[in-house]
Amino acid sequence: xxxxxNTLYVQTQGASLHLDHDSLKIVIPExxxxxxPLRRLDGIVVYGHVSLSAELLARCAEDGRSVVWMSLSGRFxxxxxxxxxxxxxxxHAQHLSHADPVLRLQIARxxxxxxxxxxxxxLLRGARDATDQAQVTLRSLAQDIEDLLGRAEDAGxxxxxxxxxxxxxxxxxxxxxxxxxxxxxIPSFANRTRRPPTDPVNALLSYLYGLTRALVHGAAEQVGLxxxxxxxxGMRPGKPALALDLMEEFRPIxxxxxxxxxxxxxxxxxxxxxxxxxxxxxxxxDGRRLVLTEWQAWKNKDWPHKLLGRKVSASLLPVVxxxxxxxHIRGELPAYIPWTVG
Amino acid sequence: xxDAAPQAGGVPLQQVMLSALEHHAYCPRQAGLILLxxxxxxxxxxxxxTLMHQRVHEPGHETRGAVRTLRALxxxxxxxxxxxxxxxxxxxxxxxxIPIEHKSGSYTQGGPADVQVxxxxxxxxxxxxxxxxxxxxxxxxxxxxxTVALDAAARNRVLTLADEVRHTLAVATLPGAVADQRCRxxxxxxxxxxxxxxxxxxxxxxxxxxxxxxxxxVWDD
Ligand code: SF4
Numbered sequence: 001x002x003x004x005x006n007t008l009y010v011q012t013q014g015a016s017l018h019l020d021h022d023s024l025k026i027v028i029p030e031x032x033x034x035x036x037p038l039r040r041l042d043g044i045v046v047y048g049h050v051s052l053s054a055e056l057l058a059r060c061a062e063d064g065r066s067v068v069w070m071s072l073s074g075r076f077x078x079x080x081x082x083x084x085x086x087x088x089x090x091x092h093a094q095h096l097s098h099a100d101p102v103l104r105l106q107i108a109r110x111x112x113x114x115x116x117x118x119x120x121x122x123l124l125r126g127a128r129d130a131t132d133q134a135q136v137t138l139r140s141l142a143q144d145i146e147d148l149l150g151r152a153e154d155a156g157x158x159x160x161x162x163x164x165x166x167x168x169x170x171x172x173x174x175x176x177x178x179x180x181x182x183x184x185x186i187p188s189f190a191n192r193t194r195r196p197p198t199d200p201v202n203a204l205l206s207y208l209y210g211l212t213r214a215l216v217h218g219a220a221e222q223v224g225l226x227x228x229x230x231x232x233x234g235m236r237p238g239k240p241a242l243a244l245d246l247m248e249e250f251r252p253i254x255x256x257x258x259x260x261x262x263x264x265x266x267x268x269x270x271x272x273x274x275x276x277x278x279x280x281x282x283x284x285x286d287g288r289r290l291v292l293t294e295w296q297a298w299k300n301k302d303w304p305h306k307l308l309g310r311k312v313s314a315s316l317l318p319v320v321x322x323x324x325x326x327x328h329i330r331g332e333l334p335a336y337i338p339w340t341v342g
Numbered sequence: 343x344x345d346a347a348p349q350a351g352g353v354p355l356q357q358v359m360l361s362a363l364e365h366h367a368y369c370p371r372q373a374g375l376i377l378l379x380x381x382x383x384x385x386x387x388x389x390x391x392t393l394m395h396q397r398v399h400e401p402g403h404e405t406r407g408a409v410r411t412l413r414a415l416x417x418x419x420x421x422x423x424x425x426x427x428x429x430x431x432x433x434x435x436x437x438x439x440i441p442i443e444h445k446s447g448s449y450t451q452g453g454p455a456d457v458q459v460x461x462x463x464x465x466x467x468x469x470x471x472x473x474x475x476x477x478x479x480x481x482x483x484x485x486x487x488x489t490v491a492l493d494a495a496a497r498n499r500v501l502t503l504a505d506e507v508r509h510t511l512a513v514a515t516l517p518g519a520v521a522d523q524r525c526r527x528x529x530x531x532x533x534x535x536x537x538x539x540x541x542x543x544x545x546x547x548x549x550x551x552x553x554x555x556x557x558x559x560v561w562d563d
Contacts, residue, residue: 089378089514113552124558146555153553223533224379261563301563307538307548319532327535330516334542335549342559 008036009292011047011072011285019056041065045214047288048072066221068214073196073206073282076213087224093329094242098229107245107328107336108158108232112165114249114338116149119172121341122252126179126260134178141175158232165232165248172252176201179260185270186263196280200273201263203281207288208255209247211295216250217243219318223326246321249338254314258298262291307337356508360417360426360461363503366510367454368524370517374510375530408435417465424504428462430480439466442478442487449481449488457503460496 010017010026018025023035024044044060045068046052052067060067061080069077097103120142127138148168155161173192180188180201189201197203220227220243230241232248262268272287283291299315312320321339328336366373403412410433418425430442441462445455459477467474479488490496510517519525519536528534538545 087379110549110552117552117556120555121559125560149553149555257563298563303561307541307544309537323533323535324538327539332516332539333545335545337545337548337552340556341561342556 007043007045007296008041009045009047010050011288011292013049013072013285016051016053017044017046017056018053019059024056038063038065043068043218045070066218068218070210070214072288073203073210075195075206076210076217079214079217081221090224090326090330091226093331094226094229097329098231098235104231105155105158105161107325108161109152109155110336110338111232111245111248112152112155112161113149114340115165115251116145116152116168117338117340118249118252119168120145120149122257123172123175123179125257126175130179137178138175141171141178144171158234161232176256176260179264181264185266186268186273197282198279199281200268200270201259203273203283204259204263204268204291205255207283207291208259208295209251211292212250212254213240213243213247215254215299215315216247216318216322219322220246222319223322225322225326225329246318246325249321249340250318253303253341254298258294262294267294303339303341305339355423356511357423357425358504358507360424360458360465362507363424363461363500364454364458366503366507367457367499369520369528370506370510371519371534372528372530373507374516375533377507377511378514378516379533409433417462417469419465419468421468422464422501422504424461424465424500426458426462426465428466431462431466437472439470439472439474440476440478441466441474442480444480444482446482448483449479449486451488455479456490456496457500459490460492461500461504463492464497464500 008024012028015026015028018027019038020035022038024038024041026034026036038059043066044052047070057067057080059065064081066079066081068079071077097107123138123142123145127135127142130138145168148164148171152161152164155164169192177188177191180186182188186200189199192205193199193202197206217227217240220240225242227240227243229235230243230245233239233241233244235241267290268287272284272290273281274284275281299313301314302311303314303317304310305312305317305320307324308320317339324333325336327333362373362377365376403410405411412431412433413429415428415431416426417428428441429444432438432440432442434440441459443455443459443462449455456479459479463474463477466472474492476492477490479490480486481488519534519539521536521540525531525534525536
């Protein structure tokens with residue numbers, strides 16, 4: 001159980017949370033009960049087998065305090081947020097933009113551009129810290145991503161754009177494997193696998209993507225955008241496509257860079273991962289606790305935002321970007337400009 | 343705001359909240375964001391306001407000597423299609439009816455709060471068939487009562503603002519950002535983005551450079 005920045009993360013398996021007047025009561029078998037004033041909390045995130053009482057859920061919905069369920073491996077499962085906010089004009093405009101092929105492709109291109117720009121920066125940054133052959137490889141991968149970035153500008157269809165994005169992702173993950181220092185006792189990884197991850201690096205990335213996704217999803221909701229209606233990722237039942245669109249520009253810094261640091265600084269080690277029968281790999285409870293603590297510190301870090309002309313914490317960047325997107329969708333800004341590092 | 347009051351001519355007039363008049367008087371875009379985008383932003387000042395209103399807004403009444411005090415009183419004016427809630431209404435034994443609006447901040451004469459108390463008085467006059475020569479704004483910051491004269495100019499301002507708010511609702515387009523010193527104290531600031539809106543050229547330039555590799559970034563982490 002970790003309480004950080006008004007968000008309570010509960011990952012002790014078997015814990016249950018209850019409403020006790022204006023407080024949250026945490027019951028963990030064979031441990032003294034704890035209570036926290038609800039007022040102090042903006043959100044509750046639970047991992048795996050943690051139960052919440054109906055009264056507590058109702059109260060959180062009423063107060064607009066989000067409750068997020070994540071799987072133990074950090075996959076986003078669902079959230080409760082209270083009533084949908086009434087921004088019907090914005091949602092309507094979002095549907096109209098989605099239905100307009102030109103606007104839709106333009107926004108999708110911005111999302112891909114943001115992802116490729118930031119991926120490229122991670123590779124260049126990795127190259128600075130690398131030596132010899134790895135440095136050469138990383139710079140050449142960054143160059144390949146530059147070429148794809150240029151081609152994304154001319155992509156005439158969403159399929160073409162998605163194809164370029166997929167190629168860039170393969171190059172980028174190849175780069176990540178060169179950025180993991182061999183000193184670490186964690187095996188390097190070959191490529192990105194998910195559902196379920198079968199090596200520690202992928203298990204960590206999945207977990208960090210889950211955290212990033214919950215953050216971006218919350219930002220879209222907060223601004224009044226429909227998280228399920230995307231531009232790049234389209235519209236598919238049960239898939240928060242807009243949250244995924246907005247997440248693209250944040251993956252490299254919010255998740256990948258943090259993950260690399262944790263591994264390269266040997267904060268995360270072999271004992272923080274466990275292999276389940278059959279081969280799936282997940283983080284141990286200690287591992288997740290460590291990542292969550294680092295994640296909170298990482299979210300507090302300020303990054304320059306060029307359009308705003310000031311610094312914004314990583315935790316608020318998705319909200320700022322969701323607002324910029326909303327202003328573009330409502331016709332007040334000529335384009336959607338993704339957040340790029342640097 | 344969804345109901346429409348019938349008007350003499352037969353065309354229903356869109357009902358307007360007195361609080362919307364106040365927001366519109368502060369900045370038309372602020373009212374637009376609240377009405378059209380259901381925006382509501384809890385910054386320190388609105389939270390302070392809410393806490394204070396919670397105290398004021400325990401509905402009820404008390405009688406002390408010659409004054410009866412009503413709290414959280416719903417008011418409306420069918421003819422003008424206005425609706426709102428008074429923080430406090432004093433009914434004096436001599437027949438005087440005085441709306442008292444509570445503000446957490448300091449008072450500005452002729453400011454948006456005047457509009458709200460004037461609108462309240464216009465509703466109360468219709469409801470109680472009386473005439474109200476002045477209203478009161480109580481400022482918690484100054485700890486003072488400020489008297490607002492309800493003259494023809496103040497009343498006309500209410501009607502003009504109500505029409506402007508109806509226009510915003512009808513066209514469903516956000517009014518432009520004022521982007522001046524008002525923005526600094528505005529609770530909608532984060533949602534509104536007045537500075538970014540004022541820099542359309544910067545957005546167009548950034549859009550044209552989206553696919554050009556950016557200079558190598560250096561950061562500490
Ligand atoms: S930030 Fe400025 S322009 Fe925007 S609503 Fe507030 S006062 Fe109006």
